[in-house]
Amino acid sequence: MADQTAPSMDYAEHERTYAGFINFSKVGTIAVINIMLCLALFAFGGGAGTFFGWVALIATLVAAAIGLFAGEKGWIPSAVVFGITGLLAILTTA
Known part of the structure; x- marks a missing residue:
């Protein structure tokens, strides 16, 4: 038999968690791409590229x-x- 005392789903909390996950995904993706650009600066930018x-x-x-x-x-x-960072990469690696 089904348990009739189970609480209903908290949709507001579910949507808040989903919005937080989407925000984390967007920020994390841009941050990882930016870190890759920083690695390119380290590799190909010389002294100024390393500093920047x-x-x-x-x-x-x-x-x-x-x-x-x-x-x-x-x-x-x-x-x-x-x-x-993209502008700095263009200026220091050219």
């Missing part, structure tokens, strides 16, 4: 931490850092 690579790597970690607590628009700080 470390700065960008630290900025990536800070932006990812901010983005995880920012909620739905948490991917924006990581995307800004990614754009700046």
Whole structure:
């Protein structure tokens, strides 16, 4: 026989957890791509690339931490850092 005392599903909590997972996925994906760009700076950028690579790597970690607590628009700080790192990669490896 079915148990009639089982609690119903908490849909609000389910949706909040899903939104957090999606935010973590977006921030994490951008952060990993940015780390790969920092590795390219380390490998091909010379002395300036190594310096800017470390700065960008630290900025990536800070932006990812901010983005995880920012909620739905948490991917924006990581995307800004990614754009700046991309410009630095173009300028130092050319």
